[in-house]
Amino acid sequence: MEPTTIEVNDLHKRFGPTVALDGMSFTVMPGQVTGFIGPNGAGKSTTMRVILGLDGADAGRAMIGGRPYRSLQHPLSHVGSLLDAAALQPSRRARNHLLWLAHSQGLTARRVDEVIEQAGLETAARRKAGGYSLGMRQRLGIAAAMLGDPPVLMLDEPFNGLDPEGIVWMRGFLRSLAAEGRAVLVSSHLMSELQDTADHLVIVGRGKVIADTSTAALLAAASGDRVTLRTTAQEEATTVLSHAGATVAVTDGNTLMVSGLAAGHVVTVLGDNAVPFSEVSAHRATLEEAYMELTRDAAEFRAAAPGGSSPWASSGVESGEAGR
Amino acid sequence: MSTGTLTPRRPGLRRGRDSYWQLLRAEWTKFRTVRGWVIGMIVAALVMVLIGLFAAGSAHIGCGGGPGNSPALSGAACLPHVPTGPGGEAVTDSFYFVRQPLAGNGSITVRITALTGQYGGGGGPAIPGSALSDMHRGIQPWSKAGIIIADSTKQGSAYAAMMVTGSHGVAMQDDYTQDIAGLPGTVSAASPRWLRLTRSGDTVTGYDSADGTGWTRVGTAHLAGLSATVQVGLLATSPSYMHLTPFFGGSSGQVGPSLATGVFDHVSLSGGRPGGAWTGDNVGNSDAYGSQTSRVETFRQAGGRFTVTGSGDIAPDVTGPASGVPTATIENHLVGTFAGLIAVVVVAAMFMTAEYRRGLIRTTLAATPRRGRVLAAKAFVIGLVAFVTGLVAAAVAVPIGIRLDRGEGQYVLPVTLLTEVRVLAGTAALLAVAAVFAVAVGTMLRRSAAAVAAVIVVIVLPYILGVAGLLPEGAGEWLLRLSPAAAFAIQQSMPQYPQVANVYTPANGYFPLAPWAGFAVLCGYAALALGAAFFLLRRRDA
Numbered sequence: 001m002e003p004t005t006i007e008v009n010d011l012h013k014r015f016g017p018t019v020a021l022d023g024m025s026f027t028v029m030p031g032q033v034t035g036f037i038g039p040n041g042a043g044k045s046t047t048m049r050v051i052l053g054l055d056g057a058d059a060g061r062a063m064i065g066g067r068p069y070r071s072l073q074h075p076l077s078h079v080g081s082l083l084d085a086a087a088l089q090p091s092r093r094a095r096n097h098l099l100w101l102a103h104s105q106g107l108t109a110r111r112v113d114e115v116i117e118q119a120g121l122e123t124a125a126r127r128k129a130g131g132y133s134l135g136m137r138q139r140l141g142i143a144a145a146m147l148g149d150p151p152v153l154m155l156d157e158p159f160n161g162l163d164p165e166g167i168v169w170m171r172g173f174l175r176s177l178a179a180e181g182r183a184v185l186v187s188s189h190l191m192s193e194l195q196d197t198a199d200h201l202v203i204v205g206r207g208k209v210i211a212d213t214s215t216a217a218l219l220a221a222a223s224g225d226r227v228t229l230r231t232t233a234q235e236e237a238t239t240v241l242s243h244a245g246a247t248v249a250v251t252d253g254n255t256l257m258v259s260g261l262a263a264g265h266v267v268t269v270l271g272d273n274a275v276p277f278s279e280v281s282a283h284r285a286t287l288e289e290a291y292m293e294l295t296r297d298a299a300e301f302r303a304a305a306p307g308g309s310s311p312w313a314s315s316g317v318e319s320g321e322a323g324r
Numbered sequence: 325m326s327t328g329t330l331t332p333r334r335p336g337l338r339r340g341r342d343s344y345w346q347l348l349r350a351e352w353t354k355f356r357t358v359r360g361w362v363i364g365m366i367v368a369a370l371v372m373v374l375i376g377l378f379a380a381g382s383a384h385i386g387c388g389g390g391p392g393n394s395p396a397l398s399g400a401a402c403l404p405h406v407p408t409g410p411g412g413e414a415v416t417d418s419f420y421f422v423r424q425p426l427a428g429n430g431s432i433t434v435r436i437t438a439l440t441g442q443y444g445g446g447g448g449p450a451i452p453g454s455a456l457s458d459m460h461r462g463i464q465p466w467s468k469a470g471i472i473i474a475d476s477t478k479q480g481s482a483y484a485a486m487m488v489t490g491s492h493g494v495a496m497q498d499d500y501t502q503d504i505a506g507l508p509g510t511v512s513a514a515s516p517r518w519l520r521l522t523r524s525g526d527t528v529t530g531y532d533s534a535d536g537t538g539w540t541r542v543g544t545a546h547l548a549g550l551s552a553t554v555q556v557g558l559l560a561t562s563p564s565y566m567h568l569t570p571f572f573g574g575s576s577g578q579v580g581p582s583l584a585t586g587v588f589d590h591v592s593l594s595g596g597r598p599g600g601a602w603t604g605d606n607v608g609n610s611d612a613y614g615s616q617t618s619r620v621e622t623f624r625q626a627g628g629r630f631t632v633t634g635s636g637d638i639a640p641d642v643t644g645p646a647s648g649v650p651t652a653t654i655e656n657h658l659v660g661t662f663a664g665l666i667a668v669v670v671v672a673a674m675f676m677t678a679e680y681r682r683g684l685i686r687t688t689l690a691a692t693p694r695r696g697r698v699l700a701a702k703a704f705v706i707g708l709v710a711f712v713t714g715l716v717a718a719a720v721a722v723p724i725g726i727r728l729d730r731g732e733g734q735y736v737l738p739v740t741l742l743t744e745v746r747v748l749a750g751t752a753a754l755l756a757v758a759a760v761f762a763v764a765v766g767t768m769l770r771r772s773a774a775a776v777a778a779v780i781v782v783i784v785l786p787y788i789l790g791v792a793g794l795l796p797e798g799a800g801e802w803l804l805r806l807s808p809a810a811a812f813a814i815q816q817s818m819p820q821y822p823q824v825a826n827v828y829t830p831a832n833g834y835f836p837l838a839p840w841a842g843f844a845v846l847c848g849y850a851a852l853a854l855g856a857a858f859f860l861l862r863r864r865d866a
Contacts, residue, residue, distance in 0.1 A: 049686070049865070052686075052690045054689055054865065055865040056865060070693040083690075084686065086682070087682050087687055088682060089354075089678060091359060091360055092357045096353065097357075100350045100351075100353035101350070101691055103346060103349040104347055104350035106343065144687070
């Protein structure tokens with residue numbers, strides 16, 4: 001498989017008075033899953049439509065392996081995409097949906113049966129697509145994206161409507177695609193969905209990239225050099241650590257958050273001053289926290305996009321057990 | 325679930341060079357895999373056939389008046405004998421013929437000093453002392469008196485004739501369908517007309533003159549296979565009196581028989597037997613005047629002066645009030661086309677708009693970024709499906725309908741094979757182009773209901789308004805010239821003959837435009853819509 005990238009370069013687009021894309025730029029590399037994250041309305045779907053040549057950009061370019069999508073012959077062999085799992089003719093059988101797509105690319109019915117098997121739809125393939133659950137439609141969409149065995153995959157919210165088993169399957173599936181050397185771009189408005197899946201993250205808001213970083217680097221940056229300290233002697237610990245140059249914050253009854261000192265240094269300082277403690281651990285941030293960290297100062301953004309902030313808040317509840 | 329089955333394999337590619345063919349195949353797969361669309365096309369064919377056959381089954385013809393008012397005979401026994409001309413078309417061939425044989429080449433010359441007539445069924449005072457009661461003086465526009473060279477006295481024989489007419493001046497006519505104008509004006513003793521016909525082999529040439537000295541060639545008829553010995557002589561005939569007023573949904577008025585009397589002198593025949601006697605024949609045995617017929621349709625010869633009176637016409641048969649017998653046309657069995665068209669338009673519009681409704685258009689355009697080709701493939705596939713649907717329906721409805729007609733005693737005007745093929749294939753093409761039009765409008769409007777309504781309003785509505793005669797005189801004709809409904813002219817099998825007085829309205833099956841011209845109007849609309857659809861599809865965000 002030819003390693004292929006998606007290059008998005010300074011895309012601008014307006015829908016009437018609304019700015020949808022405001023200088024969107026990023027690159028999706030082969031061999032990894034790139035998470036495309038942002039609140040609803042941040043421009044993720046619009047970017048994907050521009051990449052696929054469905055929407056025209058007012059300015060900027062999007063290239064697949066150095067070529068505009070519209071110039072590709074048999075484009076499904078270059079890019080497999082799933083934009084909207086509900087985009088199906090309800091009275092058409094699932095297999096026939098794949099069949100017409102295959103015919104448009106010069107592919108055979110044998111290939112259709114292969115992707116049906118890949119997506120785990122063997123038993124339901126002859127049913128009408130209108131009777132499919134959202135989860136089954138996602139699998140059907142994945143099957144359609146895989147038809148041309150493309151080096152690039154672009155999936156918009158593929159976790160929507162999946163049951164827990166489906167989510168596990170989807171994560172494994174995305175990881176295996178990347179492991180095969182494909183470039184995989186997956187959008188989501190839920191950071192938690194991509195927690196253990198994405199190697200790289202493109203975080204967007206209001207039509208532009210807020211952060212473009214590997215998942216590991218983002219976590220490290222967000223974790224900083226903070227140390228979680230569990231102790232019953234909070235006041236003494238705060239005093240001695242402050243003397244040692246650290247900043248100390250109380251998170252709850254007997255837990256302190258220490259920053260400015262490494263974990264080993266904290267243990268030394270506490271030992272030297274005979275302050276009792278039950279646990280000292282280097283803090284590991286979740287992606288959720290990393291996002292919060294990243295956007296903490298973007299008050300203007302958060303205030304201006306109340307509709308977009310709510311899903312983040314709710315996901316924060318789901319994964320908020322860690323850390324604080 | 326395991327990801328073990330996800331090991332990549334290069335898919336079995338079958339890449340033809342021609343990706344447009346792949347696109348056609350994809351669109352065909354799309355069409356055939358939605359059962360509702362396939363059923364919609366079958367319904368279109370069924371309603372066309374059923375309405376077409378119902379039109380045949382509704383004719384009930386009785387004849388041969390039995391005791392009381394009930395006809396003694398009905399159905400096939402009443403099928404009239406209608407002569408056909410050399411071209412195979414049904415003809416009216418009834419006239420009074422004062423004749424003698426002419427062997428080989430020769431020529432006849434006459435002077436006509438009067439053409440008068442009487443008719444029944446109209447208003448006004450009756451003629452005192454007439455052999456017939458209730459007749460009024462007056463000539464019909466196409467009353468005829470003149471000279472004729474005919475292959476025989478059999479109806480439908482090849483002929484060429486020079487004649488004066490009621491209000492169309494001198495005319496040369498041959499083989500029923502040909503008509504060439506000669507000297508204008510009406511004939512009278514003060515302004516007589518000289519007429520001459522010359523036979524040379526298969527060619528008959530007509531001349532006219534106002535004074536018998538200066539002659540003008542009017543025309544030449546080529547009568548293939550004309551017998552060596554032909555019948556030559558004087559004719560008089562007069563088509564039915566018609567006074568019709570357009571009426572809601574048709575026309576009403578009076579129709580009655582008429583007579584024409586021509587007065588001839590200076591009759592000279594060259595090439596015939598010298599001193600040959602003249603015989604009077606009522607060709608076609610018109611019995612419009614019952615027992616009086618032989619008294620009124622006759623001729624008198626006094627010295628060199630002939631007075632000939634006849635009734636009928638020498639002309640192609642038509643459908644409508646001017647037709648002598650109840651006639652049907654092959655396209656009578658295609659009256660269901662408009663209903664089939666509605667079903668086809670619904671399916672064709674949805675073939676495109678359903679993609680917009682479901683967002684499937686994005687999948688389609690991501691698979692084929694060359695949007696113009698997508699539209700072309702869609703239009704081609706739905707056009708072909710509509711064509712086949714229309715062709716099957718027409719090819720079933722017309723032959724079965726004709727058979728049913730004959731069983732009912734309804735005479736169906738014969739047409740040439742070429743005309744029949746044009747009517748059947750034209751009906752199919754009408755549905756096909758309408759389907760393409762609907763796809764284009766669906767692309768522009770992106771909504772099923774709006775697209776279906778728009779196409780039906782511009783095609784089916786003008787057709788119904790025009791053909792049903794629901795509009796003021798002339799307005800219906802203009803609708804059928806300017807709207808896409810003009811294409812229904814492709815179904816008209818009988819031409820409009822200027823030399824036959826008739827009510828040539830859409831209600832009687834006569835369209836204002838010629839068949840292919842009318843069809844071209846629809847094609848023009850479809851091409852414009854397709855162009856606009858191409859433009860918008862390429863320009864708009866999907």
